Amino acid sequence: MSQQERAGLTALSAVLSPLEGSGPKTEAVVQRLSAAISLGVMVDGQQLPSELTLADQLGVSTMTLREALAVLREQGIVRTKRGRGGGSFICSSAEALEHTASARLQQMSLAELRDLGDAQFAIAGAAAVFAARRGGRADIARLHALTDRLRTSTEPVAARRADSRFHIEMAVCAQSTRLTRAQVDLQAELSALIWLPRLELDPAAEASVHGDLVRAIEREDDAAARELAESQSESRIRRLVALRMELSDR
Template structure:
């Protein structure tokens, strides 16, 4: 299957090496989120196992375990024989169910750590954009804001939300920050559908984006940084709230967490230390 040339830049980010810890889970998250974000489309063929494992920086054994998990979730189909390989499959069922199950794979500590990282990147991008961008160069950000306000479904909202932060980094004229924003969207972009389905939160997010654009336009670097950080932290805080709610029991991979992200002691441990 021929890959759209326009997607090669995005896919280079999707297929960059994953973190060294829990690599099977990391591969499943990376590819699963890319599918839910539409970065990998229904019917699209993934690179061969050897090539994909090398691009992701994992062993073929790790990749095969990840592909097995993706097949179990209905996100990948593997065909044998001539013309075979692994192909993206977008399930017919509600995306929200898949996303809630995926959110249960994250601990609140991981979500908060991701929030700090993303806020730092977006904050730095906003501060630099305020210094380096001319008012006339803000059209893309304004266009994305308008699309966010009028987007009707959560999938479109999450894509535009993520694109805004990528464009903010591009306005900072920083290639590294832009690449980092794209990478972050492959991690968290799909999960944002869970919070952007709420019209009230959407309006709040749009107001925050509008305030960021205003600060960048005014050349107020510190204010732009603070507003961009608040925008990210508000979204991630909502995800943490969802993770601490009933969603935590969707798949049951982890014990229930305390609000600080720590695991409560088991009953046996409490008895033993009494």
């Protein structure tokens, strides 16, 4: 199995892990499955696990899962085929994901965006610190590979996937299940927003920050790793808030 395939399995296991908390679960399931698609862990045409299996993996009832699948069908991200050989299949396109993300951004308040940014600031910083203290060679190799993938990305979808996977794998590198699950949830909410074309993120520039971050992790410099992760998170949320304010002025 290639290094890329191992990274995919790691990301998939993180995405399809049980949801935590006691709040509404339907939207959380929608975000998780959207994250799997956004990350490229689930691809166009792929069949989802059976409803019973998927509900068990996410720790929700089958009714909650069916409600989430109905939302994803309305968004054009999932299609369901009945009868023999049937099931639910990924049918997402870059255009559908972009449309959904743009609509969601316009519905969010500035307070919600800043709160989301605060969470990413905290989680990314903590993951960077513990990755520097605990990361192994294989973990760091995955981070290097994802940095290279981001640097050479020529399409927004590929760049978004490499970037999101990087942040999840950094939490994996920190050897913290809770940080990994928290980062998965954050990427489910943030990744499509951060990589909206109108934000004009430069994959090469973002990869340069990732490269500096991985080198700090390699030399076990947790302070530098934290500073880099927090600075990138802060910069991105500022740009996202500015775009949201621009849209509200129209």
